[in-house]
Amino acid sequence: MIVSPQEDIFIAVRPGAQAGMQLPKAHYEQLAAAATLGHPVPSWFVDAVRQAWQLDLAGRSTGSVVTVRRPSTAPVTYSRATWEINKGCNFSCEHCYLEQRPFAGLPLDAKLALIDMLRDMGVLWLQITGGEPLIDPDFPPTYERAHDAGMMLEILTNGSRLARPEHLAMFAARRPHKITVSMYGASPETADALTQTRGAFTSMYRGLQAAAAADLPVEVTIIITKHNVAELDDMRALIDTIGLPRHEYGSISPTYTGNGVTLETQTPGYLDKSAIFAGCPAGHTSFHVDPHGLATMCKIGRDHPINLTADGPDGLRRLPAIADAQMLRTSGCGGCTLSSTCRVCRPMARVYQDAKAPLDHYCQHAERNPT
Numbered sequence: 146m147i148v149s150p151q152e153d154i155f156i157a158v159r160p161g162a163q164a165g166m167q168l169p170k171a172h173y174e175q176l177a178a179a180a181t182l183g184h185p186v187p188s189w190f191v192d193a194v195r196q197a198w199q200l201d202l203a204g205r206s207t208g209s210v211v212t213v214r215r216p217s218t219a220p221v222t223y224s225r226a227t228w229e230i231n232k233g234c235n236f237s238c239e240h241c242y243l244e245q246r247p248f249a250g251l252p253l254d255a256k257l258a259l260i261d262m263l264r265d266m267g268v269l270w271l272q273i274t275g276g277e278p279l280i281d282p283d284f285p286p287t288y289e290r291a292h293d294a295g296m297m298l299e300i301l302t303n304g305s306r307l308a309r310p311e312h313l314a315m316f317a318a319r320r321p322h323k324i325t326v327s328m329y330g331a332s333p334e335t336a337d338a339l340t341q342t343r344g345a346f347t348s349m350y351r352g353l354q355a356a357a358a359a360d361l362p363v364e365v366t367i368i369i370t371k372h373n374v375a376e377l378d379d380m381r382a383l384i385d386t387i388g389l390p391r392h393e394y395g396s397i398s399p400t401y402t403g404n405g406v407t408l409e410t411q412t413p414g415y416l417d418k419s420a421i422f423a424g425c426p427a428g429h430t431s432f433h434v435d436p437h438g439l440a441t442m443c444k445i446g447r448d449h450p451i452n453l454t455a456d457g458p459d460g461l462r463r464l465p466a467i468a469d470a471q472m473l474r475t476s477g478c479g480g481c482t483l484s485s486t487c488r489v490c491r492p493m494a495r496v497y498q499d500a501k502a503p504l505d506h507y508c509q510h511a512e513r514n515p516t
Contacts, residue, residue: 403499428468
């Protein structure tokens with residue numbers, strides 16, 4: 146279990162579990178003291194854990210089963226972050242939002258220092274992505290550092306390295322909160338063509354089978370494009386046979402630098418029909434870090450990056466204002482009278498506009514009566 150401050154509250158969570166609990170400050174402090182002093186788990190927490198996660202902690206030492214995170218010591222506090230450990234990837238997907246994928250980034254000591262910095266700023270929920278994170282030679286030590294810091298870790302991966310014994314052993318010993326694997330087809334012919342990588346389907350499918358056999362918390366995201374939509378039902382069936390949860394994603398976007406060539410892979414009828422956009426805390430309670438330690442409001446809104454390795458947490462004092470400026474309606478959205486029904490965040494809309502994408506690729510205002 147992980148017990149941690151999150152902004153102005155205290156919570157208890159468990160990697161891989163959806164359920165959690167909010168704790169009074171006095172209970173948080175009691176758990177912190179019990180972990181430090183080697184005392185048994187308090188009876189009230191034993192009962193709460195049994196109800197939430199069906200685990201029995203009676204008689205166990207608090208420090209052996211609970212990681213208690215201390216309040217942030219940094220000048221700013223954030224509860225969530227995403228991190229591109231490296232943009233390099235062993236696939237070359239036609240729809241990738243990264244226009245270029247150079248294998249470059251911080252050295253290991255700087256990566257570890259970055260993890261420590263995120264911990265000290267209060268980051269509890271950390272998503273590690275790429276590129277493909279599992280091909281980075283520094284992934285194991287940085288993952289272990291983040292896990293030992295008491296972070297709820299999500300890994301976004303293409304699954305191609307998931308079956309490797311060293312990765313399975315690491316994830317079994319230090320369970321992540323979630324491993325999200327992207328699926329690009331139900332056959333080698335389709336998946337290998339979309340990823341432009343021979344063996345992509347075989348390595349991904351082997352990874353899913355190995356992760357399921359190891360009982361790891363894996364979810365599969367089916368990426369829907371015009372190249373694989375004919376196999377959509379087969380992809381669903383394949384995942385169901387393995388017994389993993391699945392989601393579907395069809396809103397292929399331009400690259401975050403505004404190149405619209407990726408839009409050629411979109412499939413009409415599978416664009417996002419998400420809820421009306423009502424604002425976003427990006428830049429205020431969460432942020433994104435690229436492979437070089439540059440922090441921005443999110444993966445898409447990358448204006449005015451802040452160099453964390455040079456400026457440290459103090460540099461993030463500037464981030465809320467930078468984020469707010471990117472949320473303003475500008476360019477083609479400046480005079481829109483239907484903004485109250487918009488489903489697209491401003492940074493994403495601007496990327497579509499920079500790519501000169503047709504309006505129906507991202508704007509649902511023509512519906513006028515959204516449901």
